[in-house]
Amino acid sequence: MLNYPILKRNGTIGITAPSSGVKKELHPILKEAIERMEARGFTVQCGETPWMHSKLKSAPAYQRAEELNRMLTDPNIDLIIPPWGGELLLEIIDLIDYSAVQPKWILGYSDTSMLLLAITLNTGIATAHGTNLIDLRGERTDNTTGKWLEVLGTKVNQTVQQFSSERYQKDWNFEEPTEMIFDLTHKTQWKLVSGTKKTLNGRLLGGCVDVIRSL
Numbered sequence: 001m002l003n004y005p006i007l008k009r010n011g012t013i014g015i016t017a018p019s020s021g022v023k024k025e026l027h028p029i030l031k032e033a034i035e036r037m038e039a040r041g042f043t044v045q046c047g048e049t050p051w052m053h054s055k056l057k058s059a060p061a062y063q064r065a066e067e068l069n070r071m072l073t074d075p076n077i078d079l080i081i082p083p084w085g086g087e088l089l090l091e092i093i094d095l096i097d098y099s100a101v102q103p104k105w106i107l108g109y110s111d112t113s114m115l116l117l118a119i120t121l122n123t124g125i126a127t128a129h130g131t132n133l134i135d136l137r138g139e140r141t142d143n144t145t146g147k148w149l150e151v152l153g154t155k156v157n158q159t160v161q162q163f164s165s166e167r168y169q170k171d172w173n174f175e176e177p178t179e180m181i182f183d184l185t186h187k188t189q190w191k192l193v194s195g196t197k198k199t200l201n202g203r204l205l206g207g208c209v210d211v212i213r214s215l
Contacts, residue, residue: 002126002203005103007152010041011078014071015133017049019111020086021058022134027051030083033137047071050083057088065095072119073100079152084132085110090214098122105152108132113207117215120205128152129207138181145182164188 015034022030030051034044047067049058058064071077089111096118106116107128116127130148144165154160167184176183192198206212 003103003124004126005105006155007079007105012043012045012076013037014077014080015046015050016067016071017058017082018064018068018092018115019089020084021049021053022083023053029134029137033133036137045077061091061095065092069097073102075102077104079105081107081133082112083134085112089114093118107148110208111211114211117205117207117212135181139179142180142182142184
């Protein structure tokens with residue numbers, strides 16, 4: 001049975017980079033994202049790894065794992081959000097102390113989904129495949145991205161309904177950011193592999209197939 005944490009509105013967010021860090025020239029957007037979370041009323045604890053980046057990763061595996069383990073076991077941290085995903089989170093999967101993880105939400109996508117699946121399967125704690133921290137620095141948030149707060153704050157015996165996006169962003173353009181961060185230019189289309197509509201009930205475990213298949 002899964003353990004579903006409940007995010008407090010004035011809770012504490014831990015920011016760590018278990019995969020890619022943020023290059024020095026992009027530090028302003030990380031600062032902007034942190035300030036946006038603080039403006040929402042959250043307390044932010046930011047580790048060292050988000051400010052580091054070399055050879056596709058924020059730091060050596062042992063350093064990334066140590067900082068992540070510290071936040072996973074800290075009962076005062078209610079939510080962990082990496083700045084974004086990356087390529088080499090796989091290097092720390094075996095260095096996580098799953099037996100000591102405290103119930104809390106972990107949120108993200110890209111190769112962060114490997115961490116989410118590993119945490120859920122090893123501990124029974126639900127995790128959230130959703131927005132990264134960098135995506136939340138805008139003046140406004142699009143309806144799909146903005147659902148993270150409602151979903152993570154859903155209490156026992158309550159429900160939350162989600163909808164597909166109307167449009168999506170095809171490419172990143174850091175030079176011309178919108179007030180919502182994402183430049184939603186392309187219409188979303190759902191395509192069924194089976195060709196037949198089906199109604200499914202249950203829990204959804206997934207993520208980026210190119211990394212979670214390694215588990």
